[in-house]
Amino acid sequence: MPVATENAIYKLLEMYRQMMTIRYFEENAIELFAKGLITGSTHPCIGQEAIAVGACAALEEGDSVLATYRGHGAAIAKGSDPKQLMAELLTRTTGCCKGRGGSMHLCDKKKGFIGTNAIVGAHLPIAGGAALAAKMRGANRVVLCFFGDGASCEGEFFETLNMAALWKVPLIFICENNGYAISVPTKLSQATPDIADRARGFGIPSLIVDGNDVREVKEAVADGVARARLGDGPTFIECKTVRWERHSAFSSGRYENPEEAQRWKTVDPIPRLERILLEEGADLEQINRERVAAQEVVNDAVQFALQSPLPDMDSIYEGIFAEA
């Protein structure tokens, strides 16, 4: 087997392990929420793993990522330690945000994960500013921003498209169009079915990809990243996907119809990647090894989180302001 192919398989297996890590991470999060160990809510990205993993695979270490409250997968894909992430979901002191952020507010600055945000669309201009900083410093860095179809209805979405295009900042817009904003399907919320069309109106190169095909996502993002590094400004990539779970673990019953549920199974990005791996020459043993490794990482993360202390009131006023 030629070396290049082995290398390609290695990279696919790496992405497979990350996707499995996210899948197990989210399944555990749902379970821990049901046990009352996660307060408030938690927003799983099950079924959307290929977007986070494919997009982040196109980045380099010094690049930055911002994501939404449904952003556990993005954090894992950008290289954050699942232990600190799970501890944060359980608001433990060992969490990446010292237990103050919780499930919707993750950050790992040293990994370039600027964070997730719980106000829909609000992180888009912040990502724009981070990209402007990258441009002004001329360090050839890019910023990647995940957001959902819901955010594409917010005013800040349009404001950011305009400013990012106007100032040609190195920003990759990754729209995770999963078809629902909480309970409202896109046909009731979007005047036109393709969100990428709106970005085109601002002169931003835009394309639509199958968000459940990790290779397709990665290739599209890599093209956008290359353009951004050349100083050619933002790129918009709409990833069509599906959300398996309800909006959040807190939300009331499922609202999708059963036929749709069946369709999801057929587009699940994980079996798809398994098929691709087998086609490319990987064997089942290799695939299983990655799956077991992912399971172990998540088990360790859960144990770590459960054994970590909750914060106490002694520190409640600390850190409202940064020290000069």
Place this chain on the structure above:
Amino acid sequence: MAVVTMRDAINQAIREEMVQQPEMVLLGQDIGAYGGTFGVYRGLFQDFGPDRVRDGPLCESATVGFGIGLAVSGIRCIVELEFMDFTTVAMDQIVNQAAKLHYFMGGQLTVPLVIRTPIASRMGMGPQHSQSLEAWFMHIPGLKIAIPSSPYEAKGLLKSALRDPNPVLFIENVKLYNRKGDVPEDEYLIPFGTASILRSGSDVSLVAISGTVPEALAAAEQLAGEGISVEVLDPCTLNPLDIETLANSLRKTGRMVITHDGYRTCGVAAEISQRIMEECFDYLNAPITRVAGLDVPVPSGPLHMDVVPNQQRMMAAVRHLMN
């Protein structure tokens, strides 16, 4: 010392820090060659260029958001929002993002962002361009608020704001832009949380904020002629609030009037009054009195001057406390 206007004092502070902090960026609308809606940025675009003095689109929310993005990336930024009324359009970015990111991200992100916003009360610009909304922001943990009333305060406080790693709302009353005063030639900073005693007195403490300060001083001067000694104080910053200096004044005088252009209900005076009662209730000889903006949308036309405090209302309040 040099005598300069508050507008020029602010311009000097920004200019000095633009030189000292070579990455610092200005964002806003009309801040380029135009020099800012009220001329505060005059000459900055010409001297620092379009990359650092970034005239941009009319979109308050994303402009503040871009400022936050620069700030969390380590590039200090000033965003100008042309009228304080327009902060409403950027409220999410100010309240949910800038104020909270440092805390809920466990200290990983800092937001060295200054949002300058002029209050255009006393100008007859009507209900959507005349509001003093400082109390809203005082309500939010994580935001520092400076609200100077003189060239000296404005320059020293803005220099401090531009060295602070936290988001600062810097509130300037347009009516004060032409107010002249002494400003030291040498560099100086005024630390946040230090109230100014603008005039010493022994009978009544008159706490005045922003645009009310000149008339408060005039009221004190006229009341002195009537034999009433008024101490005039300016908190300078609302978060942190120097309650100790205000309380010490109250302990001396036993009476307090608080005046501001902002609406009376849930205004800054309500908070100061409550804090004073908690600190030194036993020293009060009379109830604390508010002379605040009336609880009405600010009308256009001549009536606009009757809905904000004036010297006569302040004097009446002081005289009432003395009886």
